[in-house]
Amino acid sequence: MSAIIISGGAADREFVKEQYEEAKLHAEKHGETCYVIAADKGVECCLDLGIVPDHIVGDFDSIEPAKKQEMENLDTQITYLNPEKDDTDSEAALNIAFEESSGNIYFVGSTGTRLDHVLGNMMILGKGPEHNRKIWMIDPHNKVYMLTAEEHPACAVIRRDKQFGQYISVVAVNGTAYGVTLEGLKYELEDYDLPSFTSLGISNELVDTVAKIRVQLGSLLVIEARD
Numbered sequence: 016m017s018a019i020i021i022s023g024g025a026a027d028r029e030f031v032k033e034q035y036e037e038a039k040l041h042a043e044k045h046g047e048t049c050y051v052i053a054a055d056k057g058v059e060c061c062l063d064l065g066i067v068p069d070h071i072v073g074d075f076d077s078i079e080p081a082k083k084q085e086m087e088n089l090d091t092q093i094t095y096l097n098p099e100k101d102d103t104d105s106e107a108a109l110n111i112a113f114e115e116s117s118g119n120i121y122f123v124g125s126t127g128t129r130l131d132h133v134l135g136n137m138m139i140l141g142k143g144p145e146h147n148r149k150i151w152m153i154d155p156h157n158k159v160y161m162l163t164a165e166e167h168p169a170c171a172v173i174r175r176d177k178q179f180g181q182y183i184s185v186v187a188v189n190g191t192a193y194g195v196t197l198e199g200l201k202y203e204l205e206d207y208d209l210p211s212f213t214s215l216g217i218s219n220e221l222v223d224t225v226a227k228i229r230v231q232l233g234s235l236l237v238i239e240a241r242d
Contacts, residue, residue: 017042017049017118020108021068022136023056023077024127030155032064034123042118050116054108057124058086067091070115072107074098103132106139113146122152141188141234156180158239161188164232171228171237173199175221180241185209185216185228187235194231199223206231 019038021031035051042049053061055073059082060066072094075083087093096107105125112120120143125136136152140161143150152159158179162171173183183200185192187209197204201220209216216235228237 016047016116017120018052018112018116019049019121019123020052020054020105020112020125021057021060021066022054022105022108022122022124023059023073024124024129024132024154026124026127027155028060028063031060031123032066034121034153035064035066038121045118047118050112052108052111052115054124055104058082060124062086070094070108070111072096072111073104074100103135105132105136109139109142109150113142113148118148120148120150122150124154125152126154126157137236138188140236153179156241160237161234162228162230162237163234164193164230169230173221173226173228173239175224178221179239181220182238182240183219183221183226183228184238184240185219185235186238187211187213187216187233189234192230192233192235194229195235196229197226198228199226209235 019035039049051068053068053071055075056077058071061068062082062085067089068091070092071086074096076098126133137159140150140152143161144163144165190211192209195204195207195209201222
């Protein structure tokens, strides 16, 4: 069973609906179901779209009273968090996804106006390999995921016919990423040691029908972006 997390930065309702329906369809094609989690203010988006989450989690300190009442009238599991806590609502939702599902995890609405939350959400993508799971963070302009050397194979494949955005970037996280190879892109690399503090991997482009990104040691954030 896969999971989709709808977070508080979900301003574009139509995009959320599209991703929700795609996640459900993908799960159904594989004979599975999709576990839906609303993270804090993401429940407002679910209510607006008529989506009933399987689980709602958050401190709900910024939700409108009428929406909170509507939420509490739903026949679904709700986990209330203390506003003063060590992890974010998004990370709490991700931990629930690890417990309640076993397949891919899709993060929708995890970007917004708060850069600190955006960066925090990008960092927790690194928890995926620890659980042998793939996590995608998606908004109308970006698709972000983590590639680590621990994955088998440690290779991301981007096909032109399924490409999310025109621009492809790679950023080393958790220190230097060793043995980075980029194939099928305008700016290729071969067994390159990519440090964290550089913009070298930003704004590449697909020039072949298939691009491959590999890393031998370390972790890369892979970002497919469009204007």
